[in-house]
Each structure stands twice: as C-alpha cells, then as structure tokens.
Amino acid sequence: MSTNGLIGRAIKRVEDKRFLTGHGNYTDDIVLPKQTYASFVRSQYAHARLLNVDTSAAKEMPGVVAIYTGTDLVDVNGVPCGWQVNFKNGDTMKEPKHPLLVADKVRHVGDAIAIVIAETIEQATDAAEAVMVEYEELPCVVDAAKAVQSGAPLVHDDVPNNKSFDWVLGNPIEEVNEAMRKAAHVSTLEFVNQRLVPNAIEPRSYNSSYDPATEKYTLYTSSQNPHLIRLLMCAFVLGIPEHKVRVVSPDVGGGFGSKIFHYTEEALLTWCSKKIGRPVKWTSERSESFLLDAHGRDHITKADMGFDANGKIVALRVKTYANLGAYLSTFSSCVPTYLHGTLMQGLYTTPKINVDVTGVFTNTTPVDAYRGAGRPEATYLLERLIDLAALEMNIDPADLRFRNFIPPFDGVNQPGYQTQVALQYDSGNYEGVLKKGLEMVNYAEVRREQQEAAHNGKLVGIGFSTYIEACGIAPSAIVGSLGCRAGLFESAHVRVQPTGKVSVYTGSHSHGQGHETTFAQVVADKLGINLNDVEIIHGDSEAVAFGMGTYGSRSLSVGGSAIIKSIEKIIEKGKKIAAHKLEASADDIEFSSGKFTVKGTDKSIGFGEVALTAYVPHVYPKDLEPGLDFSSFYDPANFTYPFGCHIAVVEVDKETGKVSLKRFIAVDDVGNVINPMIVEGQIHGGLVQGIGQALFEGAEYDENGQLTNASYMDYCMPRADDFPMFEMGSQVTPCPHNPLGVKGAGEAGTIGAAPAIVNAVIDALWSGGHKVKDIRMPLTSERVWHAMVDA
C-alpha cells in the first residue's frame, strides 16, 4: 500500500473551524418546525410509593400541549441492559424494568414521574411545577455493602438482598487462599473507589419528531452511538420498525461514557412525538444531569496481594461490592465484571488470581461506564496495593514492579500473554515504559530532593502507576460468550466520487476525538491523495450503514480497521480498472502515491482517472461492475492492550494537608500513532479526569439518598489552575492484530492517573513518618490532614 506520509503527523484538526467560530451544531441548537418543549416532574425522594399524581391544574396552564404520567405508559417496555451477567450458580442476573415514567414507586431522586410538553420551555417548566405528587416515603439504601445485608430496604421488591448478580473470575478461590497462606508478606487494602459524576459540559439533549406522511421518526440525540440507540429503542423499548427511524447524533459536546447509554428520555420523547404529532425537545439542566446521567465507579473493595520472600507476587484476592444504582443502565453489568475483573493481571506475572464481584441495587442514580469503565478501578486496586507493599516491605516501588513485570513480547515472534483472568494480552513492553518514566522524572534526583525536603520538615512524595487496559472493544464472538447482547464490530463505507474525491461513512461517532482529521489522514495516506479531498461522515443512521459507536477507546482500532478494509477493496478494484486501461494484467499493477503503475515500467494512471473511469466506464473491463464504492465490517480478533507508566510528584502541606501536584509524567504506549497531537490531547484530558478523581471529585449522598453536591457550586470540578504542564513521553509497541497497529488512547490517562497521585501522597506522608495505609479519595486537605494526625 502507498503512503504519502500523512500517517504519524501532527496535522491540525480539520473540524476545528466550525467550533472556533460558533458554528458547531449541537442537538440543542436544532429547532424544528412546530417545535414543542418538554419538562419533567421528577422524584424528590430516593424511595417512595406514588400515591397520587395530579396533573389537572397543570393541564390548564398556558401553552401546555400534553402531559403524560407513568400510568399512560404501563404497556411500554423499559430501557434494556445490553450485557447479561450470570450469578455464580448460573442464574441470570436480576434485571428489573427501568420504565420511561414511573407508575408505582420511585427508586432514586430524579426518577421521572411525568413529562409536560408545552409551546415554550418556560411554559413547560411552569406547568411541571403545577403537577401535584403525593408520595409515601419509604426507607432507602445508598451504600452497596449495606444494601446486601438482610433487612435492608428493597429497591425492587422482587430482587432479594438487592443483588443483581454475584460473579467470580480467575483461579479457584481455594488455590488462591492456599497461595496467600504460603506468602511471605500479604498487603491488604479495604477501600472505596468513589462515585463520580461524568459531567460532559454539553448537557444531554434530544429532539424527536414524527412524520405521519412517511410514518417515520427522526431523533436528534447527543449520543456517542446513534445506531445503537436506534437498535435498542426500536427493538427493545418501543417496538417500532428500525427502518422507520432515523437517529442523528450531530456535534456532541463530550461524552466520556455517559452518552453511550440509551436513556429513558430518548424513547419517551420519540413516543410522545407521535402522540402529539409535533417535534418534542428536551435539554437537561445541569442540576438534572447530576441526578440522571449515569454515574461512574462506586466500588467498595477488599483486596489482598501476597508476595514471596523475593518480592514476587504469588496471589491476588479481590472482593468488590459494585453499586449499580437503582436500575441497570445499558452496560452497567459488564463494567464491574468483564471490564474490571479481567484486568486483575495488570502488568504482573501473578500466578493465582480470584476476583469476586457482587452487583448491588441501591436508591441512587444508575452507575455505568465512565471514562475507563472498570479499568480505572482495577488499576487503582493493583497499583495502590503494589505501592503499599513496597512501603511495607521496604522495597523501592519501581524495583518491586521490575521484579514482577511480564517480560516484553511483541505478539508476532513471541506469543500473546495468557492471563489468569480470561484475556490474552496482544503485545507489551512494560519495563520499557517504567524505565522511560524513571529517566524523565530523574528518579534518583527526586528521591534526593524528597530526603532533603523531609530534612527541612516538608513532605514530598513520588507515586507510580504502571497500568494496562483492554480496549478496542471488542471481538464479537468473545463478548458474546461473555454475555454481551450485541456484536462489537464496526462498519465503514468508502465512496470514491467520480472526480476522485472521497466520502467516508463511519460508524464511529466523533465527539471531540478528532475522527474527521485522523480518519481522513488514514484514508488520504493510503490512497495517496490530499487530506482535503477526503470527508468523514458520521453520526447519522440514514447516511451510515451501521455503527456500534465510540467508547472503550475503539474508534481507530475497530472503526479505522473497517476503513482500511474498504480501502483495500477500492485499491484492488482500481488495479483491475487501471490494468484494463494500461493493457496489462491486474497482477502487474502496483499502487503507490496515488498512482497505478505497471510494475517495472513508467506506464501509470492516477487515482483520479481510475475513479472517473469507474463512473464513466466507456473503456472498461467486461466482467467488472461500474462504480468505486465499498463498505466493510471489521470485527476485531482480540481486544487491544495499551499500557503505560504515570508518575506523580506531590508536596503535602504539613499544617493543612493540602496536596500540590508538582509534576506529572505520563509515558503511554498506545501502539502506532496516526496523529500524535490528537493522541497527546486525549491523554491530557484523561489525566485530568484521573487526577480529578484522586484530588477533587466525588458524588456525596446523604443517608436519605439525596445527592448533596448536585451542582457546580458543590461538586469540585478540576480547573485550569489545579495542574502543572504535563510531561509527556511515549513508546510504540504496535498492536499485532489490526492493520494499523493501533491500540487506542481515549481512556489511558484516566486509567493510570489516580493511583499515581494517591501513591505519591502516601509516599509523602511516610517520608514524614506518618505510616498511613490509605486515604479515601478525593484527597481533600481535610482527609489528608486527618490521616496525618490520626496516624
């Protein structure tokens, strides 16, 4: 295949201009003819029976078009969960209905009771306030470990002990216990990986319409995966024919996982649009986003890591209670299981691993994938434990990692690494990233500075995190065998226009990741044409054949590979056309730098001419169809496994416990890189979300199930002046099983960063003689100060 050197270059983004000039087109920017607006009546209680919902006064309010309550929708299905996890005994997980509007009892604050549709948003809001709801408040439960105890209030009356599932993976527990008993040292941590609110800056927004002439629906949605929404909404919720529904995700203002899921409002607005015969729009207010957008993390975990006398890990045992919230969101069941338990090998040769996870319903906002999804929780567990063990055994934390790393393997000459927890790693050079990180941070010097600081009464700490993630989600057969109810391939349609310009229709939606640039670079490079002769089209189910969407750092490794498949077909057909024109055999044609050439001669024709010939086939092979237009589906052979090393240097104020982040070094190996500028940008953003979890963020529920920091006045978002400039390094270990050799970069920063920060703070405290094992995230001044004083 040809190359014009576009791959690997930091090309400036082609999509930027519309955003820079205020011409982005987000869902809330769209106003349709005869537009109406929706507002919701939502539960104020975490758990209550609905005694009466009186809409009579509201219906008389000015501008009201319609009001619907749960009793109008009793025959409509709820939104489904896309991944089936089974109990240890083989029973199917408990999957209670997640209704579009609640008719019987509300199960978390914000649960929808009624939708009010009016001519203006102000009228809809006014009328929603006039809906009178009578509740019978019920006792509630917010903590996953308490929810499974007998006598705890039941979120769903037919789910005993609030358990959706219990699940286990790895070696038999007896073997792990035995190895743990024989260990020379065991480090143990009991900790909470706190609940986070995803906080994409664009609030979720939907605008749905119905055309009685064609009997077709159109849904504009701020979704990361419009095709998936169409499939779930049509087949599982509303039972409407898929070909009668067009779903469009225009520009989307960030997702981070929270816009993967099929939310109740999408289906409800679609249902309403037909009922009233007019388009209905709803845009979440931020205070609603806090209560409704699926949260992330929220694990309560106890983990033990056993070592032999040489510091080699001999066993890992994990017990986690995963809070799922009040209902199963689209992928909530797989996050704490198949995206968490499967990562417990980490970068280490641990021979015995057992992971036990209980998924628990509580009276809280549903929890689902949030940037990293399961993998940050796994990384946090492993990396906190190994750093703690290093302190406890008085071994240098970098050295302890070197003793335990899986040796380098490229997945081509050496086989992939089979873990104890189902996955087979594709390729890796784990010691490489740590070595590079140590060089960049100048390890010996930082340790010297730490000692000097301790001497002067200051607390400086250095913390490591060497992480791995499984992304490029995912081989359909594997995920199918693990309970996924969908395939996880991707589609790409490459249409060469008669003039040689190229339109690419991809199922991977872009909401900040820069696909319109990166994908165009790949296409232009492979076809030897100019970047601006390629256009990337995404996000419209009517334009793009199919798509599984953007999550799990999968766009380039899965979506990009599908594009490559189509390009290969185009080049192959192009060779036949060129051969005919050049009166040679197709086998003798080679394609390079945008030209089809007869091997060993100077006879060639350009890509543009071949394209024109394909559409004006006057001189054309008899057995060939006209046109130059191919679609492909790519189903990956394996997950991809990016990895890296993050190092944090912090200073802790002795008097106040305030943590200052002094330096952050990130060495990430994401395989081959198409656009290093975009990859670095992805990692920067990921780092801030990871560091945000470590230092600032956390959803706080009170015992009544009220989210007490449901606004930007109370939920601490990471801000510009919380960070130093990041020090970025990279290493390239290509992925052996996809054509671009890429692994994925979207989640790396978030997965690696948090434990590096916490490890650094703990290291700082130990340097001052405070032998603190753990501090609960976020590491606020108060918590750090208490940890210091109490230790």
Place this chain on the structure above:
Amino acid sequence: MQLAGKYLLHAAPPKVWATLMNMDTLAKVVPGISRLEKTGDHTFKSILDIKLGPVSGSFTGNLQLDDLQEPSAFTLKAQQNSRIGNANAAIKINLSPVGTDDTEIVFDGDVKLSGMLASLGQRVMGGVSNTLTKQFFSNLEKELEKTPAS
C-alpha cells in the same frame, strides 16, 4: 441537617408554653405563615411563604405538636412540601426555668431535606434555618411582651 440551639426568653415557662400552644399566636410567630388551619387537637395544616436568598418557595403541609409534657417539653413535627423540595422535621423542644421570670428554650432535632433543597440548597440551608429560627424567637419575644404576665 441538624437543627439545634438555645434561646433565653423573658417569661416564665407556663407563659411561654401557653403562647406556643395558642394557635393565633403560633400563626404570628412562625415565620412566613400565610395560612394556618387547625385539623386536630395539636395538628395544623399550613401554608408558608419563605423567601430568603436563594431559597424561595411556597410550602404546604402539616405541623404537629407532639409528646406534650406541659410546661417543660414537646416535639414539633413538620412535613412541608414545595416545588423546590420537601422538608421533614422533628425538633425536640425543652423549656426550663431560669430564675423566676425567664425560660431557657433548648431545641434539637433533625431536618430531612429532599429535591432541590437537598441537592442545591443544602449548603445555604444552615444559614436559612438560623435566620428563620432567630425570626421565630424574636417574634415570640414580641408576643410575650404583648401579653401581660399571668
């Protein structure tokens, strides 16, 4: 949310007690009451209009005086609903004599907030409830001054 404090009133406990148990004075001393309707011996239906900084709303609900131990203690129970959230309170109130002419009122209880009051308003609710409490006692003081010593 915890609501606790104490207040010294210039009147003996029996007089304070009588004032508090009188529906007409109660309607005057509870801040923001626009309607108070007796529904039982010691239960009332109420409408409260409260506007304090960011907290502004019309609350409807019930007030109840419970565990009455004349003249030394009772529990004030309130269940108030509004579009910005609901409040559910149980406040234990103790009246003890100070000298012969004064009463110290000690109150302690829990207020459960829901909806926007809990998610957005919680951090200002402490201040709001302190202001309301002060208003309540200064209103009560005025009422006590009006009525002659019994």
Place this chain on the structure above:
Amino acid sequence: MSTKINVTVNGVQYSHFVEPRLLLVSYLRDVLHLTGTHVGCDTSNCGACTIHVNGKATKCCTLLAVQADGCNITTIEGLSNNGELHPLQEGFNECHGLQCGFCTPGMIMTAADLLQHNPQPSEADIRHALDGNFCRCTGYHNIVKSVQYAAQKMKEKEVVH
C-alpha cells in the same frame, strides 16, 4: 407582559420586545439564533456561556436580556474579523486547544478579555484567568498553550504595525 430592549450584537443593532424573565443567553440563542454561545450549567460556574458585554467577559446564563438593554455585545460569532480568525481562534487550532468544542466559545471569550488587560500573561496568569471556565476534554494543557500562542501572535502583530 414584554419589555423593549435595544442591543448591539456583533455590530448589528437589534430591537425586541422580550419577557422580563428571558435570560440573555436565551435571547442570543433563541431570538437571534446565535447558537455559538452555549449553556453548560445553571449556576454561572462552567463558563460555556461567556460573551463580552461592553467589552468585558460576562457569563450570560444568569443575566436577563432586559439587563443588557443599551449594551454592546460580542459573541464568538463576532470575534473574527472579515473572515480572518482572531489570534485566539488560530491559537486554539494550532495548539489543539479544543476537542468537543462545547466549552471553546466561552473559553476563547474569557481568554480574549484576559489578553486585552494582560497582553503577555504568564502560565499562572492564564490558568488563573480560565478558572471559571470548565473543560472536560483537554485537561487545560493545550488551552494554556493556545492562549500563549495567541499572546505571542498579537505581540508580533503589534511590532509589525
């Protein structure tokens, strides 16, 4: 009940009758169809709605349209000059200072205010000035670089003129 307001937005004079409770951001988005100004929160914290009112960076999601009567307003749509990008717009493209683009208009309008008052800001100055604007995508790293790029560019232009 409506109140008449006169405003100049991006150099164009408008006169409208508006409801007293209409927010300025809704006036810009829904009445003037200038949808480049975004709403990211309802508490004036996120900064996505930042515009210039009489030359000063202002969060317009908690300002009423009637309060803007008589004011001169610039939104992101009015920042570039005859199709030539403002140095900040150029800087954000050059340094990859945006990803999803939702916070970008507010971020640029805040940075423009900073550079008016402090043409050669330090990294700390920039980070401090952008403290009231949330970005969930970029980690702020490249936004800082974008503003530095624009400051340098504007300085070079000064020298040329």
